[in-house]
Amino acid sequence: MSVATLIQSALGLDRPPVLRPIGEGGEHHSWWVDDHYVARLAPDREAGLRLRRELALRDLIRPYTDVPLPRSAGHGEWAPGCDFTVDTRLDGASGEDRPLSPDGTRQLAALLRALRTIPAGPLAELGVPAGEPIPWQRLAADAEAARHRLDHREPLRAPAPPAVPPVLVHADLKGEHLLVRPDGTLAGVLDWTDALVADPALDVAGLAISVGARAAALIAAGAGHTPETVAAGVFLARCETLIRLDERLRDESDSPLPLLRAQSSRAWE
Structure with missing residues (x-):
């Protein structure tokens, strides 16, 4: 399954999104998704664990602060033990x-x-x-x-x-x-x-x-x-x-x- 098809399914879109690779950072494979989201694919099980923990940690932190944190619009596995998330894109x-x-x-x-x-x-x-x-x-x-x-x-x-x-x-x-x-x-x-x-x-x-x-x-x-x-x-x-x-x-x-x-x-x- 291609990355675009994976993200299309996770977000329930009627067409594959337009993806652009993100240059900064190397731990996750990352793309801009159209103009509204950021997709990250963990390259291995350890990174997948950390990515899952990040989603839960952001939700834990959110009630304590007014500083915006990304929200996951869709997530899952792209390979056994290798997670992905599609986060809302914050402007800035x-x-x-x-x-x-x-x-x-x-x-x-x-x-x-x-x-x-x-x-x-x-x-x-x-x-x-x-x-x-x-x-x-x-x-x-x-x-x-x-x-x-x-x-x-x-x-x-x-x-x-x-x-x-x-x-x-x-x-x-x-x-x-x-x-x-x-x-x-x-x-x-x-x-x-x-x-x-x-x-x-x-x-x-x-x-x-x-x-x-x-x-x-x-x-x-x-x-x-x-x-x-x-x-x-x-x-x-x-x-x-x-x-x-x-x-x-x-x-x-x-x-x-x-x-x-x-x-x-x-x-x-």
Whole structure:
């Protein structure tokens, strides 16, 4: 069965939809479906499990926040154990291409505040995994070595890692997962397949990389996170951007160099 026929059947359409491949992201095979939907096909059983969990997790989160999340208009299996979903398409540009307004940053703060309040019981029932402890010492050592190779002059200042209870985190708040309207407000947050119950510094770091350290600090403070968590998240972002940029310049990754430089600039502002 072709992808178009599969989606036609899932949505109950009277004709096969027009599909266009989506370039960003590689874990799922993804297409724009006409002008109204996004289709994702999990390539294996593990990705299929994560995709099914994402659908349930979005429904769990939805009552806690006003930030739009995609809804599944149809889902099933395209091969044994390999799931697919056809989600409603949210209008907005990637956060890499369009800045947030003050109202947009307040929306993100409210979302992070909401994630802190979701009880552990339902998350465990959905099988949301617990994140590993952040290896602060190893990360700092790797980042310091990268800093010297890059001749990055601003020193790393490692804060004392805060002892905070784990919360639900998106864990991949990169710019392409933030959809922004022309007025700078948040049109949606995409791709919850990497969500964890983990250190909230992970999401602070993601925001520092995607919207800048200053905005991330304001968002995290507005969400009720402590100054220690904010400092840890910004430090994590700076370590990660140094390491990724260094790997790319040594041809150990194929990530787009302009994107890595932009992310580093935001984390170090």
